[in-house]
Amino acid sequence: MIALDPEDRLICLRAGEAADNHHGAVLPPISQASLYRKRTMKDLLDGLSREHSANVYSRGTNPTVKVLEETLAKLEGVQACKCFGSGMGAVSAVLFGFLKAGDHVLFVNDIYGPTLELAARLEDFGVSWSHSFARDVDAISAEMRNETRLVYMESPGSMLFRLLPVAAICVMAKARGALTVIDNTVSTPLLQKPLALGADLTIHSCSKYIGGHSDVIGGAVMGSQELIERLFYKSYMLLGSVLAPFDAFLLLRGLMTLPDRMLRHHQDALAVANFLQGHPRISDIYHPAFCKEDAALFEKQMLGASGLFSVALKDVSYEETLAIADRLRLFGRAVSWGGAESLVICGHKADPAGRTTRLPATLLRFSVGLEGAESLIADLEQALS
Ligand SMILES: Cc1ncc(COP(=O)(O)O)c(C=O)c1O
CATH class of the missing domain: 3.40.640.10 (Type I PLP-dependent aspartate aminotransferase-like (Major domain))
Structure with missing residues (x-):
């Protein structure tokens, strides 16, 4: 906490x-x-x-x-x-x-x-x-x-x-x-x-x-x-x-509810990211609290990490990445973030195959909302199965 x-x-x-x-x-x-x-x-x-x-x-x-x-x-x-x-x-x-x-x-x-x-x-x-x-x-x-x-x-x-x-x-x-x-x-x-x-x-x-x-x-x-x-x-x-x-x-x-919302976003995003970290279909987690090289900076500069993080999926194509995002029921497919509802977006507008890019082709960014970590984890579990 x-x-x-x-x-x-x-x-x-x-x-x-x-x-x-x-x-x-x-x-x-x-x-x-x-x-x-x-x-x-x-x-x-x-x-x-x-x-x-x-x-x-x-x-x-x-x-x-x-x-x-x-x-x-x-x-x-x-x-x-x-x-x-x-x-x-x-x-x-x-x-x-x-x-x-x-x-x-x-x-x-x-x-x-x-x-x-x-x-x-x-x-x-x-x-x-x-x-x-x-x-x-x-x-x-x-x-x-x-x-x-x-x-x-x-x-x-x-x-x-x-x-x-x-x-x-x-x-x-x-x-x-x-x-x-x-x-x-x-x-x-x-x-x-x-x-x-x-x-x-x-x-x-x-x-x-x-x-x-x-x-x-x-x-x-x-x-x-x-x-x-x-x-x-x-x-x-x-x-x-x-x-x-x-x-x-x-x-x-x-603003009146910002402190409580930020505490919840931070806490639930950590729980969801923790679940995904051990999942066989995930290759990498991009979250400030999960990055070993940034641990000292995180400790020094920030009080918490918000509800945002990304993952790279393992052994799937760009098209399969989109299909997995489509199977999610609680994460809406939308731009932007920061609201009460959880959202997901892919890292690329089109298949980046053949292009050099910093973002993995199978990147999904999640904005963890306020539905509760348990429900969100269950949703991810079914989408990834
Ligand atoms: C980091 C960051 N800065 C600036 C903006 C632009 O803000 P707005 O959409 O309110 O113009 C965004 C929007 O997504 C953002 O993510």
Whole structure:
């Protein structure tokens, strides 16, 4: 059983109380307004001069979204947060906001596919990028260029969930004058606090565990007041990926149960992975707690491992892998993850035979939901038999 920070539990539960003065409501009202009138023209001009904090226009700041931002910043242990209409909105704002023509960005570890697709689009604007799978900080340092301005990490990485030595990479990148960014979606602010490890910014897709009920798309970027203000004016306001007030309300509601959900996801995923580890049809398990080389980092950086992990099936083809996934009854076949329902997805859109790829052809990624480990194990048992 893992232990979360008791203070984090209180922050999640009291998320809405910050917006008090609303008849004691436990969640803030949904401020469904696109603009906010001011008493005098001077007040309006004053608001416009600090739009990151004043309610002027909801493409900038909105009171319901603000409550969510303040709550997320508190949870992650940082000064400031800006919320977005999606995780990709957050990723875009960081890449467009902190890079310019001539700069280079180094991606480290397995990275969410569309993030790399966006990096490729940035080439059209004169920004170069490269991708490192090294884990040793000296090897990563050797891949830095004079013009590297951003080091972008995922730890755990997408699909294979390998960890990076985040603190050492941050020290190295800072010494070379680069900002460090980590996509912390898998861990949520409860299981890993990258800014305490030295990162400058974290990115979250709130569409996963933070929402937790598969009914909202959102994103967040967190960091120092100075960096988030820069992001606000240089890209957030201009790219326009805005979180709606109702979606902020749903995310605040999701936060109230996040600690209990994360404990359950972690615990049940471990039980399911343990069952699969001994199964004759499984060749490998990709789970942060099962990777011997990452044991020390897991211990040092993370409080738990979420409900995500992957497996490689033994002695089957790509087609047979799909057929096994089809036989599952409790695991839905769907993209995304982080909700109450368990999900499964294969690692490839088509048979990768003949292609060199880091992901095994027979990879299945599971998102363990809240059905209970016993039922999920029984389902896997019948699908694999
Ligand atoms: C690690 C990670 N980052 C970012 C995103 C993008 O988030 P969204 O779908 O909310 O745009 C995803 C979505 O799957 C993800 O898995």
